Amino acid sequence: MDFTLHIWRQDNNKSSGSFKTYRALDITPEMSFFEMIETVNEKLECNGAGDGRIALEYDCLEGICGTCSLVINGVAHGPNRGVTTCQLHMRSFNDGDHITIEPFRAKAFPVTKDLVVDRSAFDRIIQAGGYVSVNTGGAPDANALPIMRDVADRAMDAAECIGCGACVAACKNGSAMLFTSAKVSHLGALPQGAPERSKRVLKMVDQMDAEGFGSCTNQYECEAVCPKGISTKFIAQMNRDYMRASLSRED
Amino acid sequence: MSLDSKIPPGPLADKWTNHKFKSKLVNPSNKRKQKVIVVGSGLAGASASATLAELGYQVHCFTFHDSPRRAHSIAAQGGINAAKNYQNDGDSVYRLFYDTVKGGDFRSREANVYRLAEVSSNIIDQCVAQGVPFAREYGGHLANRSFGGAQVSRTFYARGQTGQQLLLGAYSALSRQISLGAVTMHTRVELLDIVVDDGHAKGIITRNLETGEIACHAGSAVVLATGGYSNVFYLSTNAKNCNVTATYRAYKRGACFANPCYTQIHPTCIPPTGDAQAKLTLMSESLRNDGRIWVPKKAGDKRPANSIPEDERDYYLERKYPSFGNLAPRDIASRSAKEVCDAGHGVGATGVGVYLDFSHAIKRLGEDTIRARYGNLFHMYQKITGDNPYEVPMKIYPAPHYTMGGLWVDYNLMSSIPGLFVIGEANFSDHGANRLGASALMQGLADGYFVLPYTIGNYLATEKVEIADTDGEAFKQTKEEAVSVINKLLSVKGTKSSSHFHRELGKIMWEYCGMSRDDAGLKKALEQIPQLREEFWNDVSVLGDNDSYNQALERAQRVADFLEFGELMCLDALTRTESCGGHFRAESQTDEGEAQRKDDEFSYVSAWKFQGVEKTPELIREELNFENVELAVRSYK
Amino acid sequence: MFCLCTGDRKVFIYLQTGGTSNEWEHMSSPQSFFSSTIGKKVVMAVTGFLLIGFVVAHLVGNLQVFLGAEVFNAYAAFLKSIPGPLWIARIGLIVIFVLHLYNAFSLRKIISAARPVDYNKQATVQASAASRYMLHTGVVILLFVIVHLAHFTLGYLQPEHFSKTDALGQHDVYYMLVQGFLNPVYAGFYIFCIVMLGIHLSHGISSMFQTLGFCRPNVKNKLELAAKAIAAGITLGYISIPLAVIANVVTLS
Known part of the structure; x- marks a missing residue:
């Protein structure tokens, strides 16, 4: 199979970028999307006159670490549902296809280089309150506090988020509500997270806003591209938590 | 040179308790003057960073990822073992200890493994308190399953994502300490070298992957939590960026590398x-x-x-x-x-x-x-x-999936360089020649949450470490050496990508140092690897410069280290002419084709000390003494 | 330490384990609810809900046109006879409308800033057209409100039909309405705008439930259906009037 790739190239977050066209030749359908791009990179890497490697990020290649990104033909993580880009294989494309590859685009995700973006805004949202304040040691026995199975399951549904940022990339508004609500709902559902539930949601939403993410208009594009299928019901849950926390604030 | 494992005296079950009591404590007011450098932010690194920061140390944590949540610990699916005996099926600390020693084919230290089994329960408590959503029964209590052939159900799990959930727990604890200002997080910063001065680890040299800035970081102690080296085979189940650079460069600075041939x-x-x-x-x-x-x-x-x-x-x-x-x-x-x-x-x-x-x-x-x-x-x-x-x-x-070998550490998880601690998969300590399923997560978190935070205190209190000046001679020289490697790579301007050499190395390793090893094959590999390395240094193409985000340079550095490390692995495999655990020597098998251990000859840890790239490293043996378990031979016929 | 907390309809005892005291105190105090993106959305939802209330009430009033000129004009006269409540309602409506508008544009500003460089290749996976064009349909509705007020409330458009009185000496609203819709330009404009309103509401109502936190999936699905039904009902109800005029069902005779 042969493909024509239109790839965004940008030196760093200060420079402006542009699309360049590359050919990926002799690709087999079994190849993963990144293996396909690496065949192009291999050539670029050995050609002193060329543009050098296309910078791109991937790591675990099994859809769990959240390192890989890419918007492929306008869709975050490509045409298949419920997968990350690293789980996308070339059999999902047709021979001769033109493929447009862009980085995740959001003010809060500045481009580091080419297709690599800086998602540290997510880390700062977690740092704002995405934890249970418990020190190491002295935790009570794990079975001391029974947790209803469906509560644990609901927490797990939310906790599956891998922090890849596709929700922001896909959202027409560049909103990080799905990511933030997944963490808020995961900890909020569990009794261990309950004492800090109000403060957590206030702080995390504040940080989310401060990072320059857009607001949610309930279009659910995030849910459609989420590789872990995180439900937008958690956004509703967070809205409710946030309202309640705001109303009951004492300061 | 000999290696002192510093195993505390006394009955097995009391060693850790006694050792903790005898360890010196750092005065609380002095803790904030001590700066601990933690390299890696996976299960071991994140848990250690968070816990050390809670104790009051200044912690600087480094990862080459864009976020500490991305480490490959995240990919573990199966679960985490703990001797909770919630299922009342006869599990105990001793049974977990025994299973682990036996699973490791009697090539691990009894005392370390017992401690691991001992703290395993605390890990589950800690994780639940952090909000890790482990699977539960309808009664609301934690669910367990039997895993990896264990006869008891001691494995805790969170769907197929146990690794990710545990890492997110550790990451949340780390994030909390970052927000409190107790941990300074350095993302997209890769370790280039360890600075050793006066025989002690004094700091590290790093490269900022985005800007290329080479920086010196001085600390009271350095902790490596940089994972395993399965990617020496090129194709493995490890994440693409997993590499041996940190541990290998520590080895080149004098830390002994133990049992590199034990791969799972x-x-x-x-x-x-x-x-x-x-x-x-x-x-x-x-x-x-x-x-x-x-x-x-x-x-x-x-x-x-x-x-x-x-x-x-x-x-x-x-x-x-x-x-x-x-x-x-x-x-x-x-x-x-x-x-x-x-x-x-x-x-x-x-x-x-x-x-x-x-x-x-x-x-x-x-x-x-x-x-x-x-x-x-x-x-x-x-x-x-x-x-x-x-x-x-x-x-x-x-x-290839997991590497049991790693930097040699004593009971305190300190390498043969004082002040350099190694935790998680990066060290060799607990799994012997083979690792049981669902034990990797347990070891990473045991080291980070419950072992290192105690033992590092003893070092800091005993040695009264002063933080070095990064303008000093040792830092300057180490930095120059690190820069010269980069410049050398950039100046080759050859015709092949570093991935090409990595693939070739992988083929050699898989063929000759993979599942079955023999004398002739290993010798062949030991001939071929130096040739490949020479070709690499003559013909690798690394475009771009050091002053920008240069992934070709990152990869080339890692491949350069694998090309030296592969040789060490083959050498270790060559000298261990027995079959044990993940190491199968074709010469050492029973008539039925079963692996044959040679306990009389090889009941030791092979720790290798670097002597120079083209020189044979020195083999230092740490004898393994089994006082509590009887060495058994398995049979699966 | 033991503390008793209540959360989410369940009461449980939480065994607190360690944790640095004053953990959260080093952080600055939270932004005000109304400046947060969620707060603004909640304002959108609540004002939207109230506006829907108005739209429904107005529709109920308008549908009386089918009952004939006397009933309809009497209804209009009744409203005028209670100037106090009428003006309170009018001012309230204006405030609600302005808040709805203000927050819409304020959010739009945040949204535009959130993605300074847009995608070269645009694709949509599941977002409905209604959800993507809320601002556009909203602007049409704003224009419609202005025109509509100028037409039927202030009488700037078609003033010749505005000042007529009926046999009882009441303001002949019925006549004004029928005359208005007999004009194909006004009728067409009206129908177009009402369809836009319907599209706006089809997303707006379900979006309102989501923003206000109705999150149980089975309930949510029902609410989504209800939202579509309400939007459709409102649209058909309003459109039926000009259509009836055009079809000579509602006539001057």
Whole structure:
């Protein structure tokens, strides 16, 4: 199979970028999307006159670490549902296809280089309150506090988020509500997270806003591209938590 | 030189308690003057950073990822062991200890393993308190499963994402300390070298991957939590960026590398499809519970699986190991798969792969039962390969998965360089020659939450360490050396990418230092690796410069280290002429083809001390004494 | 330490384990609810809900046109006879409308800033057209409100039909309405705008439930259906009037 790739190239977050066209030749359908791009990179890497490697990020290649990104033909993580880009294989494309590859685009995700973006805004949202304040040691026995199975399951549904940022990339508004609500709902559902539930949601939403993410208009594009299928019901849950926390604030 | 493991005296069960009591404590007011450098932010690194910061130390944590949440600990699916005995099935600290020592084929330290089993319960408590959503029963209590052939159910799990959930727990604890200002997090910063001055680890040299800035960081102690080196095989189940650079460069600075030849090869992975393959994907071993493994009897038989009649199929594991059959241990299953493929029976376009067939199980139990048991795994397999395992047999092949070897550490997890601590998969301490399923997560978190925070305090209190000046001679010199490696790579301007050399190295390692090793093969590898290395330094192409985000340079540095490290691994495999755990020497097997340990000759840890790149390292033996368990021989016939 | 907390309809005892005291105190105090993106959305939802209330009430009033000129004009006269409540309602409506508008544009500003460089290749996976064009349909509705007020409330458009009184000496609203819709330009504009309103509401109502936190999936699905039904009902109800005029069902005679 042969493909024509239109790839965004940008030196760093200060420079402006542009699309360049590359050919990926002799690709087999079994190849993963990144293996396909690496065949192009291999050539670029050995050609002193060329543009050098296309910078791109991937790591675990099994859809769990959240390192890989890419918007492929306008869709975050490509045409298949419920997968990350690293789980996308070339059999999902047709021979001769033109493929447009862009980085995740959001003010809060500045481009580091080419297709690599800086998602540290997510880390700062977690740092704002995405934890249970418990020190190491002295935790009570794990079975001391029974947790209803469906509560644990609901927490797990939310906790599956891998922090890849596709929700922001896909959202027409560049909103990080799905990511933030997944963490808020995961900890909020569990009794261990309950004492800090109000403060957590206030702080995390504040940080989310401060990072320059857009607001949610309930279009659910995030849910459609989420590789872990995180439900937008958690956004509703967070809205409710946030309202309640705001109303009951004492300061 | 000899190595002192510093195992505390006394009965096994009291060693850790006594040791903790005897360890000196750092005065609380002095803790904030001590700066601890932690390299790596996986399970071990993140948990250690968070805990040290809670204790009051200034912590600087480094990761080459864009976020501490991305480390490869995240990919562990199965679960985490703990001797909780919630199922009342006879588990105990001692049983977990015994299973781990036995699973490690009696090549680990009793005292370390016992401590691991002892703190395992605390890990589960800690994680639950952090909000890790472990699976639960309807009564609200934690669920357990039996894993990796264990006779008790001691494995805790969170769907198929235990690693990710535990890492997110540690990451949340770390994030909390970052927000409190107790941890300074350095993301996209890679370690280049360890600074050793006056015999002590004094700091590190790093490169900022985005800007290329080479920086010096001084600390009271340095902790490496940089994972394993399975990627020396190029194709492994490890994440693409996992590398040996941090531990290998520490080795070059004088830290001993222990048992590098102990690597675990996992039998159920999705086979490679061609040369462009970037990595291999692990499928849960539980598939072997109901799947039958076979290859065509006739070599080179390329008919589709379903048109090969029953009597022309070779169910080789059932044939060779009638009592265990398809559930034969990992190393045996892996080795047998390679044997049949090498003999030309391999299936699929590439001829590397064996069938894992569920048609009998589906006939016997019905498709719905199989779907309930393995639905998500079948789905994952279909996503990757495009084949439907309900209709055609899966193709599987072994792949490197975990490395038991690592930097040598004493009971305090300190390497042979004072002040340099090594935790998690990066050290060698707890798994001996083979690792039990669901024990990797346990060890990473045990080291980070419950062991290192105590033992590092003793070092800091005893040595009264002063933080060095980064303008000092040692820092300057180490930095210059690190820069010179970069400049050298950039100046080769050859014609081949570093990935090319990595692939070639991988082929050598897989062929000669993979599942089955022999004298002739290892010697061949020891000839070929230096040649490949020379070719690398003459012909590698690294474009761009050091002052920008240069992924070609990152990769080239890692490959350069693998090219030296591979040699060390083969040397270790060559000198250990016994078979044990993940290390199988063809010369050392029973008449039935079983691995044969030689306890009289090899009951020791091989720790290697660097002498120079082209020189043979010095082998230092740490004898292993077994006072509490009897060395047994396994049989799977 | 033991503390008793209540959360989410369940009461449980939480065994607190360690944790630095004053953990959260080093952080600055939270932004005000109304400046947060969620707060603004909640304002959108609440004002939207109230506006829907108005739209429904107005529709109920308008549908009386089918009962004939006397009833309809009497209804209009009744409203005028209670100037106090009428003006309170009018001012309230204006405030609600302005808040709805203000927050819409304020959110739009945040949204535009959130993605300074847009994608070269645009694709939509599941977002409905209604959800993507809320601002556009909203602007049409704003224009419609202005025109509508100028037409039927202030009488700037078609002033010749505005000042007529009926046999009882009441303001002949019925006549004004029928005359208005007999004009194909006004009728067409009206129908177009009402369809836009319907599209706006089809997303707006379900979005309102989501923003206000109705999150149980089975309830949510029902609410989504209800939202579509309400939007459709409102649209058909309003459109039926000009259509009836055009079809000579509602006539001057």
